[in-house]
Amino acid sequence: MSDQVCVGAIAGAYGVRGEVRLKSFCADPQAIADYGPLTDENGTAYTVTLIRPIKNGFVARLSGVATKEDADARKGVQLYAPRDRLPEAGEDEYYHADLIGLRVLDTGGTEIGTIRAVMDHGAGDLLEIQGPGLKNTVLLPFTRACVPTVDLAGGKVVADPPEGLF
Template sequence: MTDPRVCVAAIAGSFGVKGEVRLKSFCADPEDVASYGPLWTEDGTQSYEVTLARSITNGFAARLSGVRTKEEADALKGVRLFAGRDVLPDLPDHEFYHADLIGLAVFDTGGTQLGTVRAVHDHGAGDLLEIHGPNLKATVLLPFTRAVIPTVDVKGGRIVADPPDGLF
């Protein structure tokens, strides 16, 4: 938990001609994204107050402070927006921000290091940890379930996994 910010949204492009953007929220309650503001760009050079206009397919039409034209909104396509940890809710036990899992070492139940978490993916059927390591020929996707991942020690920088046979 060294990064004081967490990615909570991404701009998917402009919406309409009056400077609104298509906003994809990564929050458990998607509407909460507007309450964590201001939201910052990844490099920390720009911040935006977010006002959700309406729900649209795969996100929201939103207004960002200072963005007034379609061209300005178009220029923000792909920008990820971050909120400070201090404004985010505390999570219950056994729940984690994806940002806290990335970079953790993954060990099997015998103590052998399998790799590190490169990314966390959610395709709708549950989270998958993307594991990368020098002894792996390819990236491995590990289901992020209590049965497969019995221990997550964010402070200790490690995950203990009991992967299905043949996965590694």
């Protein structure tokens, strides 16, 4: 598990005064401002001040971003917070970053693939699984019925997929 967790991303400039459109990946979207300063992939630190909510995120001011051009240059930059500043995950709760890359085994112990991404389109989390025997990635519902075991320390999950999914 990494000591940094991606908590948001800069979606581009908002206006002409250096404000940015900020997407929050936090369970409580406004909490992104509480975990700062946030850093990007290069280690640049940003203090986040939320201005107001907008569709799919917030208008925010970031330290070091003073102009529209500065904001445009940072479009797509992911922002990370140290894991020790984030709340502990409860029982049967996991940070998406901890699941990505885990091996997926079926209930017989045969490796199916690895978790490529975790998605939520409104009806619950889905694990995107890629594997050597799969032409395309497969979406597996992340429910106790389909994924009865998550072993973060062992780097694997055990899956009991619906018939015919794999």
